[in-house]
Amino acid sequence: MDVVRMPLPGALRSVPPISYVGRVEERALVAASLQEVSAGSRRVTFISGESGIGKTRLASHSALEAHAAGFTVLWGAAHDELSAPYAPWVEALNHYVEHAPESVLREHVGRHGGELTRLLPALRQVIPDIPSPRESDPETERYLLFGAVLGLLEAATRASRMAIVLDDLQWADRQTLLLLKHVAEQTQALPLLVVGAFRESDLDQSHPLTSVLADMRQVEGVERMALAGLAADDVVELMSAAAGHEMDELGTRLAAEILEETGGNPFFVGEILHHLTESGALERGTDGRWRLTRSITELGLPASVRDVVRRRIERLGDDLSDILIVAAVIGRTFDTELLARLVKLDEDELIDALDKALEAAVVVESPDRVGRFNFAHALINHTLYEGLSATRRARMHQRVAEALEDLCGDDPGERISELAYHWSLATASVDPAKAIGYATQAGERALKELAPDEALRWFNHALELLGAGAGDSAERCALLVGSGEAQRHLGDPAFRETLLEATGIAHRSGDDVRLVRAVLANTRGWHTAAGAVDDGRVDALEAAIAAVPGATADGARLRALLAGELTFSGDFPRVRTLIDEALSTARGVDDRRALADVLSSVSNALLGSADTASERWALSAELVRLADELADPQHQFYAALWRYTCAVQVGDVDEMDLNLQRLQTVSEDVGQPTMRWASLYNGSVRAHLAGDLARAEALALESGGLGHETGQTDALMIVGVQLFAVRHEQGRLDELVDIIAQRAAENPGVPTLQGTLAFTYSELGRIDDAAAIFEPVAQDDFAVLPFDVAWIPGMSRYAEVAARLGAVDAAVSIYDKLVPYRDQIVSSVLTVNGSVERILGVLAATLERWELADRHFAAASEVHERIAAPLFLARTWMNWGRALTSRGDEERGRDRLERAAELARQHDGAAIEREAAGLLAGQVSA
Template structure:
């Protein structure tokens, strides 16, 4: 490998790729000639290959337990692929600690470029080849035109990573145009995180390429690796999953016969199948171990565990494979196992001191017995055919033996490769680190630090963090610890963790670095640690990011009062972290302004860009939009001057948000498009998240509910990985209007309640929670929150980036509560913001503020003023194409006109309702559609003598409803019929306690009510609704539904309904909660106690302390195997404790009786409503939107149009 340059090997005839059918077939047949079973799986792979030949890329993910035949199945595909004209390229993943970053991709790219040598593929791919110089510097130098230098890496690391990923995709895409490709990534569980990210990127580009990707991994590995689990999740969405299981009895017999030439009898076959579970590796091991006639006896003596996962079972299996070898060959394989799953004969020769002839004789013997195989295109380089053999040999060594062998192999690599740019740094760092107890700490530190720097240059930030961690572990064990160097390593590790989104790890790292920097008296390192600490600028809890504030305050106090870029950045960052602290508003503005002035004076452009970014947050209120725009323009200028793509992204994002606030859709979309281009270029997770949030918000605004909700949930998942449950704060406010329209508002209430409990002093969340409660008919709860916020006539509401959302919620709650006095106060408060769009966070946007001023004006009986606000809102929402908010404004306006009462107003209201109906039908606003129907009926009643047939067919102001031109005429016709007093009543789909419903009318008499039947007759129920009758066989849940129908507008506790459902005694009947009450005794039922009692928790905590000590000791002595085992057990114990203990150390309770009742009743009621919908869709719609489930359940039809249910 190191004897000649890679370029020389490419040009050497010995290394030119032979036709791959020869290489693939030789490799497979030499390794193992037996292939039994797997017919269905093979056919599926070959069918996928045919699709690839036809131009449609495919991905297959193969998993199963060790030895089950994953690699063997992929090899069988490689045998048949040349028959379809495909080129097979193979890579085997090493454990991250044994190979450099992107190792599986390095192997694939090398093989691809060798195969393409001398073809026009090289010239076509030349720009991409020059971009992969980060990982293959020799490629550009050897294959490109003389004098062409590698493209310089972008200054921004994230942009460099994207360019690398895109270049690799481009190379394979160009190669696949000439010939279909099969790329095999074997044993993915051993791959580094950077390679996994590249794979996720690559498979998304497959669809129109002639490339088949096959990935293998062990299913058990997913549980132990979050990175692998995320990657497999991405792959599962893009490809086909094949799970391999054990061979059946017939196939096991065929395999034994193929191995031994004899067919086992039924007794022996049954014993082998029982012992091995059909695992081919174990079957072959037994077959190699004993004659066929003795199989039954020996198999019964093997471990009884079905899959033979115990160490002695593996050892026995591997021992069977090793038994025929000479002692020299066995010992050589042990050294090879320490070297890695792939190894060089030259390294073994140097490490063992064996004569070359003796060495190759031993290797040939191991190869003849199928234990290792030589790479056809790389003489002298070998691999273990099965990783179980290497792993078992390695585990069989004592820690002292391992350490000595690691040092010998590390020294051999040094002697062969030297310490230049081509040195295998990852291998050198690993071997010297794991051999540390034998004297390798200094060299481990040296190589780990260099390897981390190289990984950073390759944009492999996950690998960089791992190597820095290795360096830190090594430096603590050196004879004289250099604390200054240790602090620098911590800072670099924290930066790497930030870049790979390991924010929790980065926090811990920077806190430790700050403590060390303070002890050392290093101001710059202290400032670096404080600035590096991950900020969560959207965290508005009482102690939001308190540790970041403390670190920044500490660093700022330490710096002398002088112009200094570090001091300026500390002030700017502190100002941004103080954003959600109203008491610090004056200091925040002063710090931010001084920081910008200082940075401009100093002339440090990079510092200025960072400071402008922090100032962007401090300016993100409704009163400072123009100043924020000016700040964003300056950010863009500085970012372009210094070539910062991230700076450009932040400037685009800031301008897009400002234009969205101002309702300038065209400019906002232009900025969002530019923002998306930068995000795709950088591939930085936070940038992609921000872009997706913006797209989801736009979808919600335009009424693309299903698509937008899916995007919003993806945003939520990413945010949860960064912030846990706090991410809910971003999601539920954005979904209030959507879920209210779909009758799903109850889904948001638990999230809203948690947020308010966590952030009790944040007005916006409390106001939005009150809005949710109003929508659910819980006006008493909403009033309590409303009065709390109105205590100082709303004057103490902070004018930050939550203010407009808070105002939107307060306006709607005020209207629902019909509080005229508060409405007057809110009008005065909100009038200056009438020309703005109400934006909240990255996801939520509530439309024109003028609409909410109109709602308040109606509440205050200022109808002429309300009409002006509604006109302004119609124009504003129409310009933004905010169809749901346009429709809602039309309906609000129509209701106001109806209350005014003139004939002219009735006609205008009818037109508005017709236009709103068209939009609501197109968008899927079920609640609004129902509300329109009811308003139209009231209009018919109020204007009985109106000449409805003469209502002009015209569009709404400024073409606001232009989208309705192509809509069907049915919705408009329906409204006109209803206004004329004709047309059937729509099934109820409104939210109980609808915020905009007019409840001042007189109650409808029972004579006017509809009559329906819901009666049990033995084993069947007779159900009649609006003239349609059907019978339904008894189901669990029908009794609960009948009880709710017999108690309309009454909240019934789920435990009482569970008693009804299960025919259990429940005292005086189900506990109820009327609309004014707070609950009955049923809510006080106990639970099953804490998940863990005190004794169990103490035991877990004691064990955790022991494991941490054990982990430290293992790292100190360099026993990585022991360290990994300790880390796995620490993860398990920590997970158990976190499952049992909540915030503040409070016990989490096991499922309570109330919770069990809630779940069973909810499931039963939803099931019967779904069944009813199969027979009567209208009744199903009515029940699904008027029956509420949860801890308290209720049936709440519209009180103006009651239904009298006959239940006897």
């Protein structure tokens, strides 16, 4: 590869020159990781330990070693309380963009367009003609951003090996950590070292880093280093390095005393040495060597690191101490412009004062921005801050907030989170209105910056400040809407209840704008749950429709969403009216995104009738074209989803595979969990159709796991029906019958469950049990089955039960009902059962209309051969062989049965193979 040499990040250019001591084992692990990365594999190393233990120092050493070996090195850090969304990644990747070859950046842009500008606006300065990022819903945009970061790392590591250090992850926002997890999981083949450092004591079970670390335990190439204190020899070596000479016996005794006091904490050791030199207890003699001016027992070593920090600050004088206390209230990082306003000094006077703090190693200058300083260690600003009383802290936060307001004016921009932070901590001494207002603004900005976790934190904080007494206030409604949107983007199923609460407040208070926003946000992209109606969402949609004029884009969206929620209501005339109104309005307004939204929702709603295949086929083609024009991944995904489900139903293999591939590509590129879930269970359908039962089962189980993790309400139901289809082919329905019987008993009003149980009994030879369910349904002419997308599959199940029972009258009725759909594949969207022609053949054979049965079986065979559906072809041949044998055509019957058994055997279709073999042996009554 062409090695690209890049300068060190500023944080590493300021690393103290003192030699690195101790950590022999850890440094060896770092060296081994660098070798493995050089060989082409990704490594992730987490460094943990208490404050001051040397995490940042070891991470810096690792980065410097990598740079010396020719790596491109990037550095980013989170900051206590005020860390902006994705801050460590922004800091690290901005350095890369600033120094990278333009060819590498253009290669990235060619693949990902302008997605990365959401995170790194500076990329536009390097590539002015970069396109704008694609517009979609915020959740999709966030996953596109993740993909773009991954793409940049892929392009960068083709030019040079890379090491990225992310420091102080205990303060990182959840999105930073999720992006880290995504990078770790998706870069195994890249020459990349990622080092993450964090303070273990700051983590509890609710901390997002805790769950990320747990998830990454099983990821290959990820390791953790837990740092302990330095050993006695290491402390002696550290003191020798600081002194510039080897320690004598007295120095070694002093090292042992310091070790006992500090537990080997390197920062504490260093602070003790600062304390001893600054207090005059340790000084250099005329020979340049350290010597003690008093005995070790007289030293009075501080009992804690905070004690020694306090003593060091006190020696700087009251004026500078007061300045540093104000700086500590601002945060770990502070700039002179803001600090000068607070301490009533001009900037030159302030810089003169800070020079003393620089000399004392209490603060360091930011290498990347003039006028910005950092406390040398988090323990320093924490010690200063914690020395203030609660009342004093609140008052000082108010002063900082007011100074920020003066500095920022009406447009705080990226500093809005600082304002929200300081006003939130000033509420003990002021009215909370400002804190609530700024927290709300910070939440809205975080949503726009694709940081829903940060947004949710601010919205929830504002809700706490607002208090339970806020009732139906407009403020509470706005905060609930923001919280619900953030929860939805995070995949938290609680978004439904949050947004319904906001809807209720908006409706009662007549706030139509927030009502519409809340209702439009309260969807996962299609109906809430297959086979069910969400009454809460229906009520909310109806309220919003009543509040919004129909001839608007939002009016069209609302009607289409309501139609989708009513998919399984059994009231298709109402659904039809809503569909027609939504389409008419959407086509009448000049808004292509609204039309795409409506087409997607309508494609969903049309599943409410068994008679809509041709209409869905036409609309899905229109949606595919429109989604490609918009270049919106969300619309492209749903266009492919609805086109694929139609292609299965009409048996168009080319469209089936093309759109399944599009589904999988978009879901992989975007990485959005709901998309990945839908891609998995639709892949299971395709695998079943192709006769790959092992893959069908694996995909169904994987989708079930992901659906459960992401709170999909129908995940268990979907994996259940797909596993039923697989177990049927495998001849293992006996494993499920008791579960199905229990579910049917618990849900006597769910006709699909009753039909599935009757079918299962009939397949297992429990004819009386099957008849007990079948006969009452048949007497009512199957009116119990809703005429929706599940109607053809349901009637097909009852058709096969009728055949097993020899129920001639029922067979006539079912035949007449199904014959208009003879050109379709039996599909519920979630499962398939071959061509309707096969079912008609089974019914015709039951009626002993042999020539008609032959025509249907021949047509079914042709369909199954054309769409390469071997198990359904084998089942067709088995049904046909049974019919031929029943009417005395033994030779042709045997041929079909033998072919069925062999084909089923090749595809693990034990049920077909066993039944065909039984028929051949005369063991099953023909």
